[in-house]
Amino acid sequence: MNKICSGDEETRKVYASKAPIGIFDSGVGGLTVARSIVDLLPNESIVYIGDTANSPYGDKPLSQVQIFARAVADELARRDSKIIVIACNTASAAFLADARKRYPVPVVEVILPAVRRAVATTRNKRVGVIGTAGTVASGQYARRFREVDPSVDVFSQACPQFVPFVERGKTTGRQILGLAEMYLEPLKEAGVDTLVLGCTHYPLLAGVIQLVMGDDVTLVSSADETAKVVYRTLSERGALAEHDGRHASAACKSFESTGDPQKFANLATRFLGPDITSVAQIPRLLR
Amino acid sequence: MNKICSGDEETRKVYASKAPIGIFDSGVGGLTVARSIVDLLPNESIVYIGDTANSPYGDKPLSQVQIFARAVADELARRDSKIIVIACNTASAAFLADARKRYPVPVVEVILPAVRRAVATTRNKRVGVIGTAGTVASGQYARRFREVDPSVDVFSQACPQFVPFVERGKTTGRQILGLAEMYLEPLKEAGVDTLVLGCTHYPLLAGVIQLVMGDDVTLVSSADETAKVVYRTLSERGALAEHDGRHASAACKSFESTGDPQKFANLATRFLGPDITSVAQIPRLLR
Incomplete structure (x- = not known):
């Protein structure tokens, strides 16, 4: 089986602390995992791919899920992800063993x-x-x-x-x-x-x-527990992004889907947390 | 001690399912609680007040925290909150017993x-x-x-x-x-x-x-556990908002602070979850 991004030079590159954390799921569910990761690691760049064109994975044969998952994870590897997170229980069941052999970077799953x-x-x-x-x-x-x-x-x-x-x-x-x-x-x-x-x-x-x-x-x-494993894995490898003094959200958080992006964006809002519909200053309640 | 919003008519009004969930903290920390509540109850209106003008509560005498907390909770009661969530450990320690006597609606805290x-x-x-x-x-x-x-x-x-x-x-x-x-x-x-x-x-x-x-x-x-108690409390009282078929985030989520609103808004982003910096459709990875 060919490794994607294998070889010493590439391996060093993908471990570079500025490289993104690559996360994927069949759709939006994995965003609960992505959000937990952002909570714990606000300075990391994130690339999330929801394979909504092939969603849901949950009712498909595992052999087919394995093929879909491999294609998405290959894409994350091509983007120099320093760690790949399979943020989907079905894909974890179908693809983990294969993924651990296939990529030179750590692969974390949710089970x-x-x-x-x-x-x-x-x-x-x-x-x-x-x-x-x-x-x-x-x-x-x-x-x-x-x-x-x-x-x-x-x-x-x-x-x-x-x-x-x-x-x-x-x-x-x-x-x-x-x-x-x-x-x-x-x-x-x-x-x-x-x-x-x-x-x-x-x-x-x-x-x-x-x-x-x-x-x-x-x-x-599994979202919270997986995020802590990502933290530990990157910490042990010295591969965490440095805090650069900017506002945490300055790190790029990119969310992509293989299907309809508007439908994905609408659901993503629900999974990533509430928009702030209004922020107001109210008078001091006591003087 | 005077009850705010007491009396039969008012009590019915504040229990109305469209009334907001009132949440407060000394600052932004309680937003982790607010977010967990929104996760479980996306159709509820939320009013969150961060008492940033008096923040932090954590290093002040409890007697002083009690006074600050009462003023903020009174404001939430005036807004017809159907439940008041003390999303702050220090304020919970200082104000819970008082709050349970003071308001006709349920008071939930984080401890x-x-x-x-x-x-x-x-x-x-x-x-x-x-x-x-x-x-x-x-x-x-x-x-x-x-x-x-x-x-x-x-x-x-x-x-x-x-x-x-x-x-x-x-x-x-x-x-x-x-x-x-x-x-x-x-x-x-x-x-x-x-x-x-x-x-x-x-x-x-x-x-x-x-x-x-x-x-x-x-x-x-305590954020996750408190949100589940809010769910159970409103469910048992038949006071949950009806799902009205609109997109969940249509329910109003209002976040207010007694101090600098811009500083609050910047921190709030960090606590409520990542903004989506980009959403893109990528080509199907397999054909």
Whole structure:
């Protein structure tokens, strides 16, 4: 298999601290991961590619997802990414092993960071995982749990209808509540004390999921955990961008899609955080 | 003590589902809480007030913080907030009991949600708490842990230098790493397996904090936990905004400060998430 950007000179170049962090997903979900990375590393340049022309990955055969994911990651490698983040559970399941061989830069994905956190937080060794049909069918979570802590019992549940609700901004109301109750009932019956949100869209449903599961169940977001692994990986390699004294947001954050850019931009706003519709100074409330 | 907006008619009015969620902090830190709330409840109107004219609260006597916090919360009540979120650990410590008596709407703060999550995740019953000098000196975290689970040993550490680093966007490099090592060493020596980020700025330092504490320690963010409590509280009261079919961000998100609005707006961008500097469509990578 040919490495992209292999060779000593190129390797040094892509490790250069000013090189961007390359992130991809089938669509907008990975933006929750991108945002967590920007939170922790505001001075880094970011290139994000949403492969919306081929989205969603979640209901496609893994062999096909592997081909799509490789094409996008190759593009990130061509842009001299110093690290490649597979910000998509389905693509992680399909493409990680291949990617680690293919690129000279570190490849971080979203499954193992979440599994490690869940192993660290569960007390009764019963952990739930929710994700797309593709992620659950891949068995990747169950496999990783066996590697990290074979004593953990893993209960998986596909939640195929969650993503469209998130993308429509419908995170409240009877429909989503009923859907969450239906999907999560087997996990409640199994008595899990920790639940991995195994799809990058799901952190935006944490309100209804926590409501249904009850307060005692700890939700694990792969977005936050993955961002911390990116921080550690770049830090250990001395590959973090220097703080150059400018305003943090001066570092370039580029978001690209293979499909309709306007639709992508609209959804991206929802995933990256609220626009500030107004900022005003109000009078001192006390004198 | 006079209630603001008390009385049956007013109470109904402020519970109306279209009323805003009122959120305040001494400055920008509470925006991490606001963002988590917007994530889970994109259709809600938000009024956020940063009391930057009196910021920071963290190093002032609690009696003075109580007076400042009351003035800001009164303003949120006057705006018909259907719930008031004290998105500031120091103000929570100083003002919660007073606020619960003073307003007819629910008051949510950031300490108890984080304490409950930490109690649910710790396995060795040794929990660390980091915060401002004011928050740590108040003893509020230790008190809440005693109420929720007296068998938990709590180890607190003030980290007064963290906030300026976050606000300058300096989340990497030798200085912040050295500072984190110095502050966190006693908590590592105490063998905590869970660490509460007891200041709304600290989620943006989760990278360096996780690096220093090691992967086995679970970080608890009060921002995420508080947002889920807001979701549950409004849901239980039937006070959630209806999804009206418009784009989610159509709901008004107003951010106001009592001090310099431009400085506030610059920092707000950092806390609310990245601006999209460019959105582009790239060619399909595979045909």
